[in-house]
Amino acid sequence: MSQTRCDAFLGGRLRIEQPARGYRSGMDAVLLAAAVPARPGQSVLELGCGAGVASLCLGARVAGLVQTGVELQDSYAALARRNAAANGIALEVLTADLSAPPPALRARIYDHVCANPPYFQRDRGSAAPDPVREAAQGEATPLAAWIDAAARRLTPGGWLTLIQRAERLPDLLTALDRRLGSAEILPLSPRAGRTAKLVLLRARKGGRGAFRLHAPLVLHAGERHERDGDSYTPALTAVLRQGAALPWPA
Template sequence: MTSATSDLTNDAFLGGQLTLTQPASGYRAGVDPVFLAAAAPARSGQSVLELGCGAGAASLCLGRRVAGLRMVGLEQQAIYADLAQRNALQNAIPLTIYQGDLENMPADLRQDRFDHVIMNPPYFRRDRGTSSPDGIREGALGEVTPLTAWLDHATRRLLPGGYLTLIQNAERLPEVLCAMDSRLGSIVVKPLCPRIGRAASLVIVQARKGARGAFRLAAPLVVHEGSHHTEDHEHYTPEVAAILRKGGALPL
């Protein structure tokens, strides 16, 4: 459900358990941050950092599912940083927002460490595609800071044994894996397929700092029932409906 006020909308997530204010145009959170939040294995009493938190969708979905987390977000664009803090307040979920650049973090954040880092880095390399004419949307979806830097900064912010969880375009999985150095192990990849028989469009990747477990390719998550679209309404699989509508977890 969406209701518009001037250039902002109020959008329901998790079957109405969460309401997010976000721009009516430009980058808008959809299902991707919900999947990201569902995949983070956080427990009450732990700490979570989201890099590039946007309007706070992933962090707040996670905070709604797991109470008692210390949550922090870093966002470069002022409009989204302000909205993330506003969304945290209106949903009564504790979330501290820093506005700043990934490669020039506020000093307090550089000195902090977390049990979990989650992130949804920009999907599109700008040496391979066309930039969006919308500057805010381009800032969210077009890569300026390379994936290698995202992975390095995320790893630095983790406590020993901490989990890194990210969602990314499936075609960029080789880049993600190459950027994960010896500090990370026990890597799990979960493909997200639009329908049965369709190639994965997204992947969730999770790794643990200091772990030495073998790489594991998990069974795919199929988003929609049926082999093709037949009617103009949602046909989520039961597992996906439990995540998107009820705030369920996505164990990897």
């Protein structure tokens, strides 16, 4: 990764270095961070942390977290370490395969695990020409392996939070096993009346609550895009610009 650029997040509160070409985290990572129900003093593991955007957004919102990121690609892991230091947020980054974690990680458990797994199944689409981008977006490790890795690292009662494309919801629900219950799905709809493009999943280790499918959270105000600039709802503006928690349904 030879060239990078600095991107602003949370209204400029965070300045995060990302590849100038190839995969860069954006709104999805901010939404993931905003959905994690972490409290000060708790521990959080992000699987596939990339350049650290989600973990750093979470650390900016909730003080006093003990955060760890796992990233397979050396170049992204190095960026995540630099970004954490530059923004003054404590984040330990391990370069490792989540499906074969090092002994130091296998010995730990966390209050929360979050992830933004690659969206695209390569048996249903074409690979990206850039190998770094392809590794970030193309699914090499099945969703079931991501969820298994999360369940192994969670303390009893701990929460998994995950964002994924809506079309992968059947795969997500199939991958959940008896270790993770009280599952909730929050669809994310671009506008009122539009089909959800993304979903957020929450599930609790050892949870016994019934499955819940919430009404969609609408991201943009109005029926269509009518002017330059963003058109986010007030709740989404607070998440994206001020680093507020996502308004998860009660």
